[in-house]
Amino acid sequence: MILSENYIKELICKYYNLDVSAEQTTGYEDQNFLLHDKQGNRFICKVNAGLPHSFFLDAQLKVMQHLSGTPVGGVIQQVIYNTAGDALTTILENGEQLYIRVLSYLGGTCIGDLLFPQPEIFDSLGATLGQMDKQLAGFIHPAAYRFTEWDLANVLNSRENLKHIRDHEKRTMVSYFLLQYEMEVVPVLSSLRKAVIHNDANDYNVLVNDNRVTGIIDFGDMVESYLINNVAVACTYAMFRQFDPLVIAVQLVKSYHEEYPLKQEELSVLYYLIAARLCKSVTTSAMQRSKSDNKHHFISEMQAWMLLYQLIKINPLMAADRFYQCCGYGSAFQTDDDYAGLKQERSRYIGANLSISYKKPLKIVRGALQYLYDDQGNTYIDCVNNVSHAGHCHPSVVMAMQRQLAKLNTNTRYLHDSLIEYGKMITSTLPSKLKVCYFTNSGSEANDLAIRISRFFTGQKDVIVLDHAYHGTSTVAMELSPYKFDGPGGAGQQSYIHKGMNPDLYRGNYRYDDENAGKKYAESIASTIDSLAEKGTGIAAFICETLLGVGGQIPLPEGYLKEVYQLVRNAGGLCIADEVQVGFGRVGEKFWGFELQDVEPDIVVLGKPIGNGHPLAAVVVTEEIAKAFNNGMEYFNTYGGNPVSMETGIAVMRVIQEEKLQQRALETGNYLLEKLKDLMKRHKIIGDVRGKGLFVGVELIKDRNTLSPAVPEINEIVEQMKDRGFLISTDGPLHNVLKIKPPMLFNIENAISFVSHLDEVLTGYY
Structure with a gap:
């Protein structure tokens, strides 16, 4: 009415x-x-x-x-x-x-109507809320013991409205924070104080005048809940439109604590509760938008999204530390800044030939999509961990693993639906002749199996690889990897392994200006095949990454694989595409790297992104090859194809498809490459920028005529970028290529920030 x-x-x-x-x-x-x-x-x-x-x-x-x-x-x-x-x-x-x-009637102006709320307002708000909660400590009313969707204790119900958030990136971020609430807050709820709380000190329910609170209105969301939720709600709206929102939250918390002391365990989850309130707000707005155009429902929506994007860049440990210290508790950080004790223990129990990245090592304690958090409160944009293809701790992947692990995990001697389902999903993305899957635990193991299959099928042992290639760390994979066997401690090249020329269009024999470079590089493979034929030796396989990783982040020259595959097949060998670092939409234009070359391999090897960090890999072959390999010797892998791995793989594939990550790689990758090429015009230290999608290499040199590698300069640049919050690494035969292969959730904003900082770091070099 x-x-x-x-x-x-x-x-x-x-x-x-x-x-x-x-x-x-x-x-x-x-x-x-x-x-x-x-x-x-x-x-x-x-x-x-x-x-x-x-x-x-x-x-x-x-x-x-x-x-x-x-x-x-x-x-x-x-x-x-x-x-x-x-x-x-x-x-x-x-x-x-x-x-x-x-x-x-209470006089004053709503905080939400102020263009630039002054920090003093939030000192006053914290103190006022603290005083109010102190006075309400003994208040009881039966009607306050109720269910309301706006009680943060019920925030996980917001998952029902995730489907109304149409933007994939935003929906994933909200789902991530809801998962963190489930993992970090729910287990400690029993230790938190409860009270009747206002529960809605938002920026339109707080009135101010002369930077002092003059009114707190509207008890319509009042509920008996966890006391810290009241602080979380107030912090959430106080943080709106703030350049450094954590500073404002700390002010409010400090003032509140001075009036009504907070406990350390309450402060430990405050970051996640703030995120939870934002998640509740945006999911409700999305649901309401699907039903109504009442502007009151969306009054805070844009600011809530802006704050969520700010919040995910704040290390939760940093937030906890600030909250602890402003309330007089100890630091949340470790005191062993140089990790001397940890490194000593590592050297005692872990092999010394497992190296650690960066001069000052990082102790990463949490992952959040494209971000990593260390134990000192720092946040990093992960620009290199292509293993976490769908993003660190992607909620859909995590929950799929949790559900299956809680139900069953065993070997593949029993029937299991997800094994078949995942096999169908993988093969549906590949050429029709590639129909049979063998599941393993790592790319190394998968490459090992691929060579074993090719040797059995062809009756030959010799394999052609590319110079500087890397295919893994098993005994066979090491034999396939010049990067390893020609490097320090390497065993050298085996007589049955043959190196083809690295098809490098920047510093190789044939370069960008040669339109026939692909065919010319293929001639080195032809030469190897002819040489073997003269000795009466055939070949089992040619194996090649479809974009070269360790070889220098190099896209193959146009037409290269088409020429090579024909040569290999004419010689009776099989063509193996190593998609371990390349596949699953990373190259943007296509789902698989070999598609860029318009070829169809006989065997495809999958790893790294297939499980988003979970140990999972696969070999996919034709029916003809699979039939021949079924020779009476059973192929069994205890963990390969286990139910948890299969559900993980299914979840990753669904994320790639539903969140259109291939399109993200294309758009973000093209933007990143364009901006890096702009940097090349301004910085002579950049000799070449190359790649496809989010598979990018930047080659650094000292001189554009001699192409002498910029070493050790590149190592200094990597360290400086780390100090600015960007994790990258080096690669290439001369160790002078910046390797940029981030999780697929890496976005345009991340790319802008990365290029801007790299621009500053490169200033002064050559």
Whole structure:
């Protein structure tokens, strides 16, 4: 029922004996009216229609009455009683129950209406909330013990509305934070204090004047819940539109704590509770948008999204440390800054030939999509971990693993639906002749198996690889990898392994300006095959990454694989595409790297991104090859193809498809390559920028004529970028190529920031 201003005026006169004018104002669930009497006094009239009972309205009035005589009474609306002395007026109008409340008017401006809220406001807000919660510590009302979707204790119900968020990136971020609430907050809820709380100190429920709080209004979301939730809600809205939102949250928390001390365990989850409130806000807005165009439902939506993007860049440990210290607790960080003790223990129990990245090692303790957090509160944009293809701790992948691990994990000697389902998913993306899957635990193991299969199928042992290639760390994979066997401690080239020329268009024999470079590089393979034929030796296989990784982040010359594959097949060998670092949409234009060359391999090897960090890999072959390999010797892998791995792989594939990560790689990768090429025009140290999608290499040199590698300069640059919050590494035969292969959630904003910082770091080099 919509009530007119004239009708409200009549009701107020009849039941409150007040001669007023009435002006309708905005409201969420209530119909609100601003009243003016002839003496210049103002009141707020709130009307609810059709409620099944008035218990909760009574609770709101009781809490205001309870606070009216306390030190915070001046910032709480006073209850105006009707002529019968009642705080709540109930009337029946056209068969519908109306509930009327009249409250005093509080002066001031909503924080949300201030263009630039001053920091002092949040000192005042923290202190006021602390005082209010202190006064409410003993308040009890049965109606406050209720279910409300806006109680953060129920925030996981927001998952039901995730489907209404159409933007894939935003939906994933919200899902990530809800997962973190489940993992970090839910286990400690039993240790948190409970109380009746206001629960909605948002920027339109707090009034200020001269940087002081003059009013906290609207107890419509009041509930008995965890005390720290009240602080979290206030912090959330205080952080809106702030360049450094954590600074503002710390101010509010400090002032609150001075009035009503918070416990350390409450502060430990505050970061996640702030994120939870934002998740609740944006999922509700998305749901409401699907039903209504009421602007009141979306009043904070844009600011909530902006803050979520800011929040995910804040290391949760940094937030906890700031909250602890402002309240007088100890630091959340370790004191062993150089990790001397940890490194000593590592050297004692871990092989010394497992190296650690960076001069000052990082101890990474958490991952969040394209971000990594260390134990000192720093946040890094991960620009190199292509293993976490769908992003660190992607909620869909994590939950798929959790569900299956809680149900069953065993070997593949039993029937299991997900093994078949995943085999279908993988092969559906490949050429039709590639139909049979063998699952393993790593790319090394998969390459090992691929060579074993090719040797059995062809009856030959010799394999052709590319110079500087890397195919893994098993014994066979090491034999395939010049990067290893020609390097320090390497065993040297085996007689049955043959190196083809690295098809490098920047510093190789044939370069960018040679339109026939692909064919010319293929001639080195032809030469090897001819040489073997003269000795009466055939070949088992040619194996090649479809973009060269360790070889220098090099896209293959146009037509190269088409020429090579034909040569190999004519010689009776099999063509193996190593997609371990390349596949699953990373190159943007195509789903698989070999598609860029318009070829169809006989065997495809998959790894790294296939499980998003979970140990999973695969070999996919033709039916003909699989039939021949079924020679009586069983192929069995204890963990390869286990149910957890299969559900993980299925989840990763669904994320790639549903979140359109291939398109993300294309758009972001093209932008990144364009901007890096712009840098090359300004910085002579950049000799070449190359890649496809989010598989990018930047070759650094000292001189554009001699192409002498910029070493050790590149190592200094990597360290400086790390100090600025960007993790990259080096690669290439001369160790002078910046390797940039981030998780696929790496976005345009990340690319802009990365290029901007790299621009600054490169200034002064050559």
